[in-house]
Amino acid sequence: MSQSNYRFLLFLFLFVCIGCAKKGSITGGLKDTIAPTLKISFPENFSTNFKGNQIKLTFDEYIKLKGLEKQLIVSPPMKNEPLIIPSTVTKYLTIQIKDTLQPNTTYSFNFGQSITDNNEGNPLNQFKYVFSTGPYIDSLALGGRVKDALDREVESFVSVMLYEVNEKFKDSVVYTSAPRYITNTLDSLKTFRLENLKAGKYLLVAMKDRNNNNKFNPKTEKIGFHKQFITIPNDTVYEIELFKEVLPFKALKPSQVSGNKIAIGYEGKQDFSKSKPKIILKNNNQILESIVTQFPKKDSLQVWYKPIKADSLLLNIKKESYANDFSVKIKNQKKDTLSISAVQTGILNMRDEFTLESSTPLVKIDKSKISIKDSKTKNTEFTTNYDDFNQKLVLNFPKNTSEKYQIQLLPGALTDFFEKSNDTLTYKLETRSESDYGNLIVDLQNVKRFPIIIELTNEKGEILAHDYSEKNTKIEFNFLEPKDYILRVIYDDNKNRKWDSGNYLEKRQAEEVIYYSKVIKDVRANWNDNETFDLSIPYTPESKKKEDKDKKTKK
Numbered sequence: 001m002s003q004s005n006y007r008f009l010l011f012l013f014l015f016v017c018i019g020c021a022k023k024g025s026i027t028g029g030l031k032d033t034i035a036p037t038l039k040i041s042f043p044e045n046f047s048t049n050f051k052g053n054q055i056k057l058t059f060d061e062y063i064k065l066k067g068l069e070k071q072l073i074v075s076p077p078m079k080n081e082p083l084i085i086p087s088t089v090t091k092y093l094t095i096q097i098k099d100t101l102q103p104n105t106t107y108s109f110n111f112g113q114s115i116t117d118n119n120e121g122n123p124l125n126q127f128k129y130v131f132s133t134g135p136y137i138d139s140l141a142l143g144g145r146v147k148d149a150l151d152r153e154v155e156s157f158v159s160v161m162l163y164e165v166n167e168k169f170k171d172s173v174v175y176t177s178a179p180r181y182i183t184n185t186l187d188s189l190k191t192f193r194l195e196n197l198k199a200g201k202y203l204l205v206a207m208k209d210r211n212n213n214n215k216f217n218p219k220t221e222k223i224g225f226h227k228q229f230i231t232i233p234n235d236t237v238y239e240i241e242l243f244k245e246v247l248p249f250k251a252l253k254p255s256q257v258s259g260n261k262i263a264i265g266y267e268g269k270q271d272f273s274k275s276k277p278k279i280i281l282k283n284n285n286q287i288l289e290s291i292v293t294q295f296p297k298k299d300s301l302q303v304w305y306k307p308i309k310a311d312s313l314l315l316n317i318k319k320e321s322y323a324n325d326f327s328v329k330i331k332n333q334k335k336d337t338l339s340i341s342a343v344q345t346g347i348l349n350m351r352d353e354f355t356l357e358s359s360t361p362l363v364k365i366d367k368s369k370i371s372i373k374d375s376k377t378k379n380t381e382f383t384t385n386y387d388d389f390n391q392k393l394v395l396n397f398p399k400n401t402s403e404k405y406q407i408q409l410l411p412g413a414l415t416d417f418f419e420k421s422n423d424t425l426t427y428k429l430e431t432r433s434e435s436d437y438g439n440l441i442v443d444l445q446n447v448k449r450f451p452i453i454i455e456l457t458n459e460k461g462e463i464l465a466h467d468y469s470e471k472n473t474k475i476e477f478n479f480l481e482p483k484d485y486i487l488r489v490i491y492d493d494n495k496n497r498k499w500d501s502g503n504y505l506e507k508r509q510a511e512e513v514i515y516y517s518k519v520i521k522d523v524r525a526n527w528n529d530n531e532t533f534d535l536s537i538p539y540t541p542e543s544k545k546k547e548d549k550d551k552k553t554k555k
Helices: 003-020 541-554
Strands: 038-042 054-065 073-075 083-085 090-096 106-110 115-117 128-132 140-148 159-164 181-184 191-197 200-207 223-225 230-232 237-242 255-258 261-265 278-283 286-288 290-294 300-305 312-319 322-329 340-342 354-358 362-365 370-373 383-387 392-396 404-409 414-416 425-430 438-445 452-457 463-469 474-480 486-491 513-515 528-534
Touching: 054 128, 073 181, 106 191, 140 159, 140 230, 159 191, 181 191, 200 237, 255 322, 261 312, 278 290, 278 300, 362 383, 438 452, 452 474, 463 474, 486 528
Parallel strands: 140 237, 438 528
Antiparallel strands: 038 054, 054 090, 054 115, 073 106, 083 090, 106 128, 140 191, 159 181, 159 200, 200 223, 200 230, 223 237, 255 261, 261 300, 278 286, 278 312, 290 300, 312 322, 340 354, 354 392, 362 414, 370 404, 383 392, 404 425, 438 474, 452 463, 452 486, 486 513
């Protein structure tokens, strides 16, 4: 080899070595965003004349099950749940059927988004395995969406059911039997689609099935229904509104909770504004003087009685068609004493009324021993309103902005059921300036009927301001604290000035609630905000998606 050739080979070798020695970073390639797919199944998906009790599914990559207990929907429901194995990472799934299959019936296993790949968690969206025990697959479908009758948002995983209407059908079917077909709302739009249906007549029901038994429990669950039976096939898009029924009054076993008080729990949220329970307390045959009040923030009543020596007391309770008798053991316990607390301290908002709460029920209010003075020490006229059931005393007086008030209750101003009275009580409050508040003027359009209730709430649904209209379509909310508000209108069809829920057996829907299509963002201080609320264009889940997108954009 010549010297020139030798030098050329040496130079080429060094060049390759230098190129190989360059620094670099090891990458894993592009992120996997592809969901697993079903490679093969036995029997084949959409098989007919199915006879077995086992199904085998093979996927193109390793998968894992995520939230299967919530997402798997078997339609029609099976009395004994199928077994899906294994629950560990695998390429193969086996469905073991542990129920007797109905003849000539199309079955669907909808896995929702519970099947994901093992590495990145990409879901195999709405994967379904379908078979028929008859000669063909039922192919009809039905769709719609679910909303909450009162709340702006509906919960996830609402069951939507079809019950076959035949000679055996009864309205009580939702309490006693599984539906013929079932699906679930999974996505943020709360839409549903029932597939592989056969032609027929059905009852359409939505249910928040908290114990997952496909049966309605009115104590804990919400329900919604289409008032008329539906026929399939049809191309109607249905909307079902969920509501929580108001349960009939039922008292639970009472117990003594202090030396002068018995507590009685009751079922369901009750409205006692028009009909309070009547309770008679006896010591043997002697009727005892007593007062009944609401236990604060609990579904319980309080029965106050003056201390007495007795081993037990008899209690009779009645409300409408309900009546029951109880015996309560009495022990020597510490007695409740009178204490007064103010709901508002420091700042008194212009929309609020100054309220006092008493630990024991009041029986006497002496206005002559109560005074309200402004910053000029001028006495302010006031009225009192005592809510004896909730043990709240409201002092009503005209308020001025940027003012200071001193409220004083002299000894003996308030006397309770046990003849105890207050010591001197002094409360110092002040109001903000008018420029600290915002005003909201709402122009209502396309109101279908009157009267209506107009409410401003926060995100939790707590009512912050309200108005009532029998004909006006221009509503003014003055002296609002600067914050976000949610606006809704209730059609008060029974004219009782409150929203009323529905009842399944009575085939009564809840009163209609229409939400404004957007959140009223940041009502500004010292500003008039004008909003036009067209009730024919209500809030929809699509509005919510736009709100969430706007929030992300701002961030």
